[in-house]
Amino acid sequence: MATKILLENIEAPGLATFDCYRKLGGYASVEKALKSLSPDSITQEVLKSGLRGRGGAGFPTGMKWNFIDKKSDKPHYFICNFDESEPGTFKDRHIGQLNPHQLIEGMILGSYALGARSAYIYIRGELFYVLNIIEKAIDEAYQKGFLGENIMGSGYSLDLYCQPGGGAYICGEETALIESLEGKRGNPRIKPPFPALVGLYNCPTVVNNVETIANLPWIINHGADAYAALGTLKSKGTKLISACGHINKPGIYEIELGLPVEEFIYSDEYCGGIRNGNQLKAVVAGGSSVPILPAELILKTAKGEPRLLSYESLEEGGFQTGTMLGSGGFIVMDHTACIVKNLLTFARFYHHESCGQCSPCREGTGWMEKILRRIEAGKGSMKEIDLLADIAKHIDGTTICPLGDAAAWPVSSAIRHFRSEFEEHIIQQKCPFTK
Ligand SMILES: Cc1cc2nc3c(=O)[nH]c(=O)nc-3n(C[C@H](O)[C@H](O)[C@H](O)COP(=O)(O)O)c2cc1C
Numbered sequence: 189m190a191t192k193i194l195l196e197n198i199e200a201p202g203l204a205t206f207d208c209y210r211k212l213g214g215y216a217s218v219e220k221a222l223k224s225l226s227p228d229s230i231t232q233e234v235l236k237s238g239l240r241g242r243g244g245a246g247f248p249t250g251m252k253w254n255f256i257d258k259k260s261d262k263p264h265y266f267i268c269n270f271d272e273s274e275p276g277t278f279k280d281r282h283i284g285q286l287n288p289h290q291l292i293e294g295m296i297l298g299s300y301a302l303g304a305r306s307a308y309i310y311i312r313g314e315l316f317y318v319l320n321i322i323e324k325a326i327d328e329a330y331q332k333g334f335l336g337e338n339i340m341g342s343g344y345s346l347d348l349y350c351q352p353g354g355g356a357y358i359c360g361e362e363t364a365l366i367e368s369l370e371g372k373r374g375n376p377r378i379k380p381p382f383p384a385l386v387g388l389y390n391c392p393t394v395v396n397n398v399e400t401i402a403n404l405p406w407i408i409n410h411g412a413d414a415y416a417a418l419g420t421l422k423s424k425g426t427k428l429i430s431a432c433g434h435i436n437k438p439g440i441y442e443i444e445l446g447l448p449v450e451e452f453i454y455s456d457e458y459c460g461g462i463r464n465g466n467q468l469k470a471v472v473a474g475g476s477s478v479p480i481l482p483a484e485l486i487l488k489t490a491k492g493e494p495r496l497l498s499y500e501s502l503e504e505g506g507f508q509t510g511t512m513l514g515s516g517g518f519i520v521m522d523h524t525a526c527i528v529k530n531l532l533t534f535a536r537f538y539h540h541e542s543c544g545q546c547s548p549c550r551e552g553t554g555w556m557e558k559i560l561r562r563i564e565a566g567k568g569s570m571k572e573i574d575l576l577a578d579i580a581k582h583i584d585g586t587t588i589c590p591l592g593d594a595a596a597w598p599v600s601s602a603i604r605h606f607r608s609e610f611e612e613h614i615i616q617q618k619c620p621f622t623k
Pocket of ligand 1: 270395401591
């Protein structure tokens, strides 16, 4: 049986209450840390574990913590990014709803390691029902002495606040999140300086994803070596994958990193195969922002090796034949799916969500949506396929934040792998998938 770090007790009735969580061993890592570990040794343990950020970029968590300006006499802040708005990604809300104390426990560990006295959970505004659950759990943690003044007589004090998000996808980008938390419009900041030096209220700040933070108690309880023993060379531990689309068993699965994609899609333990025995056509493996891959390239790399659910295996082949693990939103399409129509849905989303600061993204996302709308309706021209690819190319890498890239990559990859489908829309002057 594969090791579970995030979903181990997820079905325990009442897990969201302090008493149940505590009975199952909850908050042991906080006791251990505050009694016997220095903040620096926690950072070193996280570094050694090989944990990489689960928000999408996969940046090593311990390394990010080490960037914090320790000499600064300004307050330090630790922020949990619970904005979770990426289409196809629905894993963080599962932790928040069913196991909020594991997140709080991780927040205490991270805050202690970073020397933060105030920490924030910035949660997507639409998830008000999850926010209520987390706030209740925070109240309990205060009552039981795990938050507030002088936690367990250790001399360490921490206040934890839950802040509803600003209602925009861009507020999940860490610097936009910080702006929003400060009460401003959620526009991304130019980096550098990075938040570790100039973050919330211009103070040293670390922003981590919910899943990243929920891993911390296990790492402190079991040790970095035990965590690093799970997964592959560059992808340690487990990962939550939210699987949706044309599969028999959509849901949220915790996999050990390195699981073959084929096993994930077809085994009964996970997705249970394609619906109605249909053929697999394409997969968007890491949330809507990553390149789409056709069946043959998601199951095997261009070198013919089995494709694994790991950072390095999914990236194998670069953007020509590979993709990214991203945030773990695994969208499966069978042979009845229209790639152009799906792409139009994504393009509409990114156009709507562009904050408008950078011209390539503000204008380009709108142009891409407009052209895709025409092609999808069978009213486009062959030249427009190249125009679309050209716009995507000129957005990629030219914006303050990666929302522009996120809008461009699905477009360029869909044209790269499914060009004939765009052409078919133009030749038939209608969507070939519509009866
Ligand atoms: C447009 C956009 C939206 C994002 N949304 C989220 C989000 O909802 N949750 C998240 O954890 N990271 C999101 N990110 C990534 C964050 O900027 C940041 O890298 C992440 O919170 C860092 O946490 P990690 O190191 O634990 O992954 C987003 C990035 C972009 C560009």
